[in-house]
Amino acid sequence: MSAADPNNPRPDLWFPRDGMELRAVDSGPEDGEAIVLLHGFPQRTSSWDRVAPLLHAAGYRTLALDQRGYCESARPRGRRAYRLPELVGDVIALLDSAGLADAHVVGHDWGAAVAWGVAGAYPNRVRTLTAVSVPHPAAFLTAMVRSDQLLRSWYIGFFQLPLIPELMLSSPGPRPEKALAGMGMTPEMIQRYRDEMVATGAIPGGLGWYRALPFAAPGAATAKVRVPTTFVWSDRDTALGRGGAERTREHVDADYRFVEMNGVSHWIPDERPAELADAIVDRARSAPGVGTGG
Template identity: 50%
Template sequence: MDSYTRDGLVFDVRDGGPADGDPVVLLHGFPQDATAWTAVAGDLHAAGLRTLAPDQRGYSPGARPSGRSSYRVRELTADVLVLLDAAGLGSAHVVGHDWGAVVGWALAAWHPERVRTLTAVSVPHPAAMAQAFVTSDQALRSSYMALFQLPVLPERLLLARDGAALRWMLLTSGLSPELSEHYVRRMQEPGALATALAWYRALPFDARDPVGTVRVPTLHLWSTRDAALGRTATERSRRFVDAPYRLEVLEGVPHFIPEVAPGRVAELVTEHVRAHG
């Protein structure tokens, strides 16, 4: 499977590993794409697991609709359900990083029959995040989201001087120069950064559509050098899971966990899948 369609949109997908292996859907965040999971996927394949890693809405060149309402979490989760249908899967293990974790939390809460296990990387449960905004330094850590709400200006700032600001943001967040350059080039495609930022700009719609309690086995990975996400929301996430839950803290690892610590991610996901498969 190299692609699938939904409502006229075409999504690029990396489908790998043994065809009969337990399926694992890998959901990337901002401003990444499916290549964020390349090293993780290789280890999962070696462990006998099949992976499906889509370039999500706004990131696949054929799936960049206009309007921020097109990027509500309800739409993003529906994209993954259609992916499962296209792959002939009734359910799968779901692993999401950054915004992909938000989609994973929502999928597990709204469609538990389609999610065998959830692994949320970096981002906490949305309700825990909301609580942390008023009880910790999380609002300060997330202040960039307010900038991203503005029209046009963030795109100009991030892409000025051949993407210098975006490149600096990625490099200082722990990504290699090679990966940083790859993501900058992807965001320089016509309309790519605007549609990636539309996930943030749809947040007012998402605030009226709470995720709720997750009732599937959940693994939560968080890293201590994540400047954007603090410990308070991370530790509160267990309150919103009514199922086996495990928090794994990666010491000294920055935000981009799948790229920086792929071996550890693959090891933990494999353990989680085998424990609850």
């Protein structure tokens, strides 16, 4: 569960938040501009293992956050503990603990939803945003009624059920593997899921993010993002369709780039790390007053 750079080993960064202890893998050049990396479901910080070294080579420091519900010492009970403002607050606490006034923020899957939230609520703390796979929340909601996104998102309703999703996702049989393989996961990624999510008991916490959705504040997803933004989407993503991807531009009031990866599944950081790293670095270097990271 590490995105650590073997050439620049450092202890993980632990920091307090609401009586919990959260962890971030801190690696790369210590004097480089910081990039916060936010994973999605059902993965942890290792989802950035192929991307982070490329960012380090470009001169950037990375902080890969093991998010609440996943990190063993930060698994609160109750669905409300996983509302978006709490997840956003974890990222701000990370920046504060690392002594960073701001950072480039990158998120994949649910991590992208958190990244959108951080950029929308705290634009002064975000130099640039690179969101991967998940569109702006307002674009996603529009796509739910104007495209096939509602059908693609059937599992969100299923995850609201008590206990059954945990049992299915933790089953030792072939059912979870078949579902994940259908979304594009390789056998290696599925084994990582077994080791990092199932064996460590992270499944209930990860599901907590979905179960907090009914408690979302009305209108919270409508705010435009006003920081330089790149949105990266792949055309073989079975969970997220083109409808939300193409509407995201409407919700960014700043320099915006849309990067479409053809023939790629949902798992962009694992499948196309070099292209994703290029998109992140290009975005980071494009920001006014931002250098090269080295």
